[in-house]
Amino acid sequence: MNEMTTIARTTTLKDWETDQEVRWCPGCGDYAILKAVQRTLPDIGAVPENTVFISGIGCSSRFPYYVESYGFHTIHGRAPAFATGLKLANPDLDVWIITGDGDGLSIGGNHTMHVIRRNLDCQIMLFNNEIYGLTKGQYSPTSRVGTNSPSTPFGSIDRPAQPCAFALGAGARFVARGFDVSKELPNVLKAAHAHKGAAFIEIFQNCIVYNKDVFEDFAAPKGAEDRQLWLKHGEPMLFAKGAKGIALDHAALTLKVVDVVDGDWQAAGVIVHDVTNRSVAHMLVEMRFGEFPMALGVLYDDPRPTFEADVWRQNEAAAAGKTADLQGLLKKGQTWTVKEGGPDL
Amino acid sequence: MATAVADEAAAPESSLSDAVVVRFAGDSGDGMQLTGGQFTLSTALAGNDLATFPDFPAEIRAPQGTLFGVSAFQINFGSSEITTAGDAPDVLVAMNPAALKTNVPQLKPGGLIIADEGEFNDRNLAKAKYDANPLEDGSLAKWQLLKLNISQATMDAVKPFGLGNKEALRCKNMWTLGLALWMFDRDRQPLIEWLKAKFAKDPNLADANIAALNAGHAFGETAELSGPLKQHHVAPAPVAPGLYRTLTGAEAIALGLVAGAQLAKLPMFFGGYPITPASAILHHLSRLKEYDVTTFQAEDEIAAICSAIGASYGGSLGVTSSSGPGIALKGEAMGLAIMTELPLVIVNSQRGGPSTGLPTKTEQSDLYQAVYGRNGDAPMPVIAARSPGDAFECAIEACRIATQYMTPVMLLTDGYIANAAEPWKVPDLTAYEAFPVEFLTEVPEGGFKPYGRDEKLARPWVKPGTPGLLHRIGGIEKEVDTGHLNYQPANHQAMTDLRKTKIDGVKVPDQIVELGAEGGRLAVVGWGSTYGPIHQAVRRKRAEGADVSHIHIRHIWPLPANLGALLKSYDRVIVPEMNTGQLKTVLRDQYLVDAKPVNKVSGQPFRIAEIEAAIEEALG
Numbered sequence: 001m002n003e004m005t006t007i008a009r010t011t012t013l014k015d016w017e018t019d020q021e022v023r024w025c026p027g028c029g030d031y032a033i034l035k036a037v038q039r040t041l042p043d044i045g046a047v048p049e050n051t052v053f054i055s056g057i058g059c060s061s062r063f064p065y066y067v068e069s070y071g072f073h074t075i076h077g078r079a080p081a082f083a084t085g086l087k088l089a090n091p092d093l094d095v096w097i098i099t100g101d102g103d104g105l106s107i108g109g110n111h112t113m114h115v116i117r118r119n120l121d122c123q124i125m126l127f128n129n130e131i132y133g134l135t136k137g138q139y140s141p142t143s144r145v146g147t148n149s150p151s152t153p154f155g156s157i158d159r160p161a162q163p164c165a166f167a168l169g170a171g172a173r174f175v176a177r178g179f180d181v182s183k184e185l186p187n188v189l190k191a192a193h194a195h196k197g198a199a200f201i202e203i204f205q206n207c208i209v210y211n212k213d214v215f216e217d218f219a220a221p222k223g224a225e226d227r228q229l230w231l232k233h234g235e236p237m238l239f240a241k242g243a244k245g246i247a248l249d250h251a252a253l254t255l256k257v258v259d260v261v262d263g264d265w266q267a268a269g270v271i272v273h274d275v276t277n278r279s280v281a282h283m284l285v286e287m288r289f290g291e292f293p294m295a296l297g298v299l300y301d302d303p304r305p306t307f308e309a310d311v312w313r314q315n316e317a318a319a320a321g322k323t324a325d326l327q328g329l330l331k332k333g334q335t336w337t338v339k340e341g342g343p344d345l
Numbered sequence: 346m347a348t349a350v351a352d353e354a355a356a357p358e359s360s361l362s363d364a365v366v367v368r369f370a371g372d373s374g375d376g377m378q379l380t381g382g383q384f385t386l387s388t389a390l391a392g393n394d395l396a397t398f399p400d401f402p403a404e405i406r407a408p409q410g411t412l413f414g415v416s417a418f419q420i421n422f423g424s425s426e427i428t429t430a431g432d433a434p435d436v437l438v439a440m441n442p443a444a445l446k447t448n449v450p451q452l453k454p455g456g457l458i459i460a461d462e463g464e465f466n467d468r469n470l471a472k473a474k475y476d477a478n479p480l481e482d483g484s485l486a487k488w489q490l491l492k493l494n495i496s497q498a499t500m501d502a503v504k505p506f507g508l509g510n511k512e513a514l515r516c517k518n519m520w521t522l523g524l525a526l527w528m529f530d531r532d533r534q535p536l537i538e539w540l541k542a543k544f545a546k547d548p549n550l551a552d553a554n555i556a557a558l559n560a561g562h563a564f565g566e567t568a569e570l571s572g573p574l575k576q577h578h579v580a581p582a583p584v585a586p587g588l589y590r591t592l593t594g595a596e597a598i599a600l601g602l603v604a605g606a607q608l609a610k611l612p613m614f615f616g617g618y619p620i621t622p623a624s625a626i627l628h629h630l631s632r633l634k635e636y637d638v639t640t641f642q643a644e645d646e647i648a649a650i651c652s653a654i655g656a657s658y659g660g661s662l663g664v665t666s667s668s669g670p671g672i673a674l675k676g677e678a679m680g681l682a683i684m685t686e687l688p689l690v691i692v693n694s695q696r697g698g699p700s701t702g703l704p705t706k707t708e709q710s711d712l713y714q715a716v717y718g719r720n721g722d723a724p725m726p727v728i729a730a731r732s733p734g735d736a737f738e739c740a741i742e743a744c745r746i747a748t749q750y751m752t753p754v755m756l757l758t759d760g761y762i763a764n765a766a767e768p769w770k771v772p773d774l775t776a777y778e779a780f781p782v783e784f785l786t787e788v789p790e791g792g793f794k795p796y797g798r799d800e801k802l803a804r805p806w807v808k809p810g811t812p813g814l815l816h817r818i819g820g821i822e823k824e825v826d827t828g829h830l831n832y833q834p835a836n837h838q839a840m841t842d843l844r845k846t847k848i849d850g851v852k853v854p855d856q857i858v859e860l861g862a863e864g865g866r867l868a869v870v871g872w873g874s875t876y877g878p879i880h881q882a883v884r885r886k887r888a889e890g891a892d893v894s895h896i897h898i899r900h901i902w903p904l905p906a907n908l909g910a911l912l913k914s915y916d917r918v919i920v921p922e923m924n925t926g927q928l929k930t931v932l933r934d935q936y937l938v939d940a941k942p943v944n945k946v947s948g949q950p951f952r953i954a955e956i957e958a959a960i961e962e963a964l965g
Contacts, residue, residue, distance in 0.1 A: 070809035073819025081648035085655025114644040319635035
C-alpha cells in the first residue's frame, strides 16, 4: 500500500474546477450534477490528489475532464474494471465512477454487476437520461416502452431495466436515488461517500436535446411534494406534506399508499425508514411511479467489508512469514547440478 | 535445451542409444500426463537433455475408451542437445485400443509397442472402432509388439493394500512408469519421494502406488523375455555446468514476470480470466503473494485487461494474459493503453484458431493479431518466446520495454511452450541489470506536461495521489505535451507520428544467426516454438554439407535494425510457421525480400523431417 502524506486542508468549489471548457449542451442536466459534486467535495474533506474520477463513454463520461483531480476517461462500459485495478493497486484513493444508462447498464452491465457484487469501495454515479445522447438519440436500456428514436421510429419494444433494482439484485450494500437539479443531491452524494463499499447512486438527468423533460412528471417543482418521497433513516415514509405515507399491505406483502389523518402516521401504519432493511429496500426499488411517488434519497445502506480490504488482508496473510527470495524460488522443486564433464547424480 | 552445448558435428538423433522418443498414450483418466511428467523428471535427473510434448484432448473427462478421449505425452531425451519432442516415437506405450489406434501410425517402423492387453476386450475394441484385435491379427507386424496384462499385474501388485477395483487400476500408470524407468536405467527414488509427498495424507495409497512402480520395474528386471524388451542406457548430454531444474513455459512466464517487476522495482498486478492454455500463468502467480504480486480473476477478458491498466495507472506493473479469442476481446483496451501511454504486459498463449478453434492444440496464428490487430494506427512492441527457458527471458524483456517506453507490450507464446517442460539452468539473478522506474513526483523545470517526453519519447508516469501533478487522461486524442483533448488535424498527425516513432525506436538487440553463416544460399527464418525442429533440421542439413543458416526472431515488433540487410545476404529465405504465412508477410512488407512460406496448421508441431524436406526443396 502506498504511503500517502496527506496534508489536511480545506477546499472550495472553485478548487475543483478545471481550466477545460465544459462541452455539454447548454441546459444539460450534467451541469447541475457537476456543480453538486464540486459543492460536495469540499464538504466531505476530499483531497484533490487523492480523488480519482473514472468514466466510460457517453455524455456523462466527459465528467472527469471537468473536475480538478486525477481522472481517467476510459472505454465504453468498462470504468468499473479500471477502478478495480486502481483500488487494488492503491486502496487509499477515493474513487468515483461516472457512468450512464447505456454505459453502465447496456455495454457495461456485466462490470456494473461485478463491481457491486465484489463491493469495491467507490461511488458509482449512474446518470440516467433514458437515452443515448452522444450517439444522437437512440433509445437506451432504461427508455420506456414506446420511445420513439432514430433506431426505433415505431417505438421501442423492450421493457426497460430498473437501475436500482439491478444494483440491489447484484448485491449492493448502498442504493440511492436523486436527480440533477435537486437540492438534495449533495446530501445523497455525501451519504454515498460516507458508505465504505460500492455505493450505487441513480441520478435522473434531463437530456434536453433527445429526451427533454422525461422526468418532469415527478421532478417538476410544481407538485413535487405529491410526487417525491424523500427517504430519511429513522423517519416515517411521508409525502404530500405529511398527508400521505407508505405502509405495508400485510395481506399482499406489498407496499401501499395510505392517507394520514391529522398527522397520525402511526395509526395509518406508515413505515419508519430503516436503511438497513433489505426486504423493504427491495420493495422500494420496485415501487412504480404513478401508483406511488418516486422514492428518492438513500434507499438502502448497510455496509460490509470491502473487496480491496479483503484482498490486501489475504495477500498480507499469505505473505506473512515468507521472504521474497526470488533466486530461491527459481531453484524450488527438484534440481540437479551439472559439473564440468557431466552430471552429478 | 537453450543451455545445451550445440554440437554441429553430432550425429542425428536417430540411433536408440543417442536419443530416444517415448510416447505414453492412454485414456484421459489413465494419468498419462502425470506419468509423462514424472518420467521427464527422472530423465532430467539422469542428466539427459530432453523436450516433451503433452498432447491431450479438449474434453475434461471424455467418455472412457473413446478415440477422442486419448491423452498422450511424448518425451524426447538423449545424450546430445535435444530441441524438439522428437518426430516419430521409438517406443509407444498404449494403455488401451483407442490409444494404440490414434498413436501407432506415428511410430517408427521397427519401433516398440508396449500394449496393456488387459484392456483389449471386446467393449474397448468396439469403442476404438477395431473390427479385430490388432494385438492378435498381425496388423502390427511392422513394429515390435510386447503384450503385457498391465491391468492384471497392477491389481496383483496392489492387492495387499486392500484398494477398491477402480482405485487399484488407477495405479496402472505407476506400473508402466516403473517398467519405463527400468528400460532406460532410471532411478526410482525421486519418484518414490514424490509419491510419498503427493499422498502424504493417505500413506496406504502412496504405498500402493510405490508397490505398482516397483512391480513394473521388477517385471522389466526379471521377466525372461526374449526379443523387444531390452534395457537401454542413454548417456548424459553434454550440457553447461550449473544448477538445473525442469520448467514449463507457464512457470517460466510467471517467474519471468515476477523477476521483471522486481527489476523494475514495482509491485505487480495480474488481471486474468480462465482460458486454455493460458490459465496456468494465473495459477502460478496467485501463489506468489510474498513477491508483491496481486492477482485478480476478473469477470471477463475485457475486465481482466482493464483492471491491469487501472493498476498500471495506479503505479503497479499491470499484466494480463489470455489466448487468441480472449486477446481479441482485449483489443479495444490495448488501444486505450496505447493512447494513454501506460505500461502493460499482455501474454498471449496462442492456440489453434479462429474462434474457439483447437483450445488444447498449438498454433502460431496470432502474429497478425499481435502486430496489427487493433483499430487505428496502434503500434505495440511484440516479443515471441521460443522455448520454456526463453520465455523467462522474454517476460523480463517485456517488462523492461513496457516500463521504459510507457507502452503495452505483447508477449507471444503458445500451447506447446506453455505445457512443455525442459531442463533449465537456473539463472543468476544478480546478472540481470535492473531498470528501476522513476515516477514523476514533482513539477519539473519548465512546468508539468502529462504528455511531455524523455529521450526515448516516453511520457512521465505519475501516480494518482501525487500532489501538484493533477491531470486527466483518456482515449480521446491528446494534445501534444499538455494531454488535453484535441481534435485538430495537425495535432492528430503529430500524435500519430509520435506514437509510431516511439515504438519504432524501441531498442532491440541486433539479430544473430543461430546456426550457420551470415549470408549464403539459404536462411531458414523462424519465430516462437518452431525453434526446435528448425534448429535440428538445419543442423542435420549442415552436417550433410548444405549451405543453410537458421535465424530465429524474438523481437517481432519492432524488428531488429539489422534484419533487412541480414536477410538480403542470402539467396533464398524460407519461413516455417504454424500458420498460413504471417511472419512471411511481415518480412516481405518490411524488407521486400522474397520470403517463401513453409506452413503447417494441423495443431501439431513441425517434425524435423518436414523442415528438412523444405530445406532440400529450397536448395533445389
